[in-house]
Amino acid sequence: MIAALRSWKALGTSVHVLATEADALAPASTAVREVLEDVDRAYSRFREDSELSRLNATPGRTVRVSPLLATAIGAAQRAARLTDGAVDPTIGHAIRVAGYDEDFSLVAAKGPQQEVKLRAWRVPGWQAIRFDPQSRTVLLPAGVELDLGSTGKALAADLAARTALAAAGVGGVLVSLGGDIAMAGTPPSDGWRIRIAEDSRVSPDADGEVICLPAGGVATSSTTIRRWMRGAAVLHHIIDPQTSLPATGPFRTVTVAAATCLDANIASTAAIVRGEAAIDWLLSCHLPARLVENDGTIHYIGRWPDPSGLAA
Amino acid sequence: MNSLTPTQRDRGLERLRRLTFGATAGALVAVVGVGYVAAASYAGKSSTNASATAANTTTSTTTDSSSNSSSSSSSSSLQAAPQAPTTGSSGSGTVTSGGS
Numbered sequence: 001m002i003a004a005l006r007s008w009k010a011l012g013t014s015v016h017v018l019a020t021e022a023d024a025l026a027p028a029s030t031a032v033r034e035v036l037e038d039v040d041r042a043y044s045r046f047r048e049d050s051e052l053s054r055l056n057a058t059p060g061r062t063v064r065v066s067p068l069l070a071t072a073i074g075a076a077q078r079a080a081r082l083t084d085g086a087v088d089p090t091i092g093h094a095i096r097v098a099g100y101d102e103d104f105s106l107v108a109a110k111g112p113q114q115e116v117k118l119r120a121w122r123v124p125g126w127q128a129i130r131f132d133p134q135s136r137t138v139l140l141p142a143g144v145e146l147d148l149g150s151t152g153k154a155l156a157a158d159l160a161a162r163t164a165l166a167a168a169g170v171g172g173v174l175v176s177l178g179g180d181i182a183m184a185g186t187p188p189s190d191g192w193r194i195r196i197a198e199d200s201r202v203s204p205d206a207d208g209e210v211i212c213l214p215a216g217g218v219a220t221s222s223t224t225i226r227r228w229m230r231g232a233a234v235l236h237h238i239i240d241p242q243t244s245l246p247a248t249g250p251f252r253t254v255t256v257a258a259a260t261c262l263d264a265n266i267a268s269t270a271a272i273v274r275g276e277a278a279i280d281w282l283l284s285c286h287l288p289a290r291l292v293e294n295d296g297t298i299h300y301i302g303r304w305p306d307p308s309g310l311a312a
Numbered sequence: 313m314n315s316l317t318p319t320q321r322d323r324g325l326e327r328l329r330r331l332t333f334g335a336t337a338g339a340l341v342a343v344v345g346v347g348y349v350a351a352a353s354y355a356g357k358s359s360t361n362a363s364a365t366a367a368n369t370t371t372s373t374t375t376d377s378s379s380n381s382s383s384s385s386s387s388s389s390l391q392a393a394p395q396a397p398t399t400g401s402s403g404s405g406t407v408t409s410g411g412s
Binding site: 005013014016018074078082174176177178179180181188190191192193194195196197198199200201202203204205209210211212213214215216217218219220221222223224225226253255257258259260263266267285286287288302303304305307 | 386388389390391392393394395396397398399400401402403405406407408409410411412
């Protein structure tokens, strides 16, 4: 049984913390707040004083970074390696050129009257980052800008859930950052209940599919959210590193369950970018997934529960 | 039986001291050498882990959690959850996973 829930806004999205023990909610929530504040200071792209902004502003120089930023860069490089570059942190320049260069509420508000000049070119690639995890030093060559938004939020959910559990001391904790969900500790008897939707703002009480999981992470990537217009072009935030443009594959929304929220997010984002090849790739990764085509057709992959009983 | 002169006895004692010193030094060199070879040959990494553990214990909460995460997320493949999801029903404590 879920004993308590607390919600607020952070990192430009919604935060939900659930605890199985009522007394654990306050210390767990405090711990999550502290982690998210650290994350914001370390790798927000929209704060000029964040470590990441300073790193992006000093190309060609070796910079020693904090353990948290080093962890985030290491996670982003691993994501790129495991997806053959489909999820690549060097999209920073591309997403900025596309118009996503400040908090999203301001990006959307500018509207179609603001033009952008888009051209297809391959991003520099994660191999361009000279990162030594032992010394925590990073050198970005000129022209390389990092965006840790995708893996960074999922990593933050994992870190927040673990830290919240340590602060709670007992029971189980679930942390949701804008629909990227991480679980830690002892789950409720029937598992954590998670509604699957294309928009994380959908009410948990709305109609739709609900899954139960005792542990791990769940992440959803969607091209239907964080969309904006520049001129006649409708843009979104999932950039294809091969073209530096918003991904244009057949799937608009992908949800994946994995051992961690980070791995779930890597897979869901990569599936959007990979397009048709995503189904075979997800099967080879043995990750249960739910994919929604642009026309609304839903595919259930691996051990994802299919309401009709027909899994791929 | 011939008795030794004092000079012969002193030379003998000096030779014995040199032999004792040489044997002791040789034994020490052998012990150190064998130990070094054994340590170099064994593929352990206890000193590195000990350093990392010591570093973790002296850092902040966030640093601890990030260090733990880096070790668990350094796998060479994406990791599946310990249990596959099952079909559920909405109720108290349901959260939404969706794009954001």
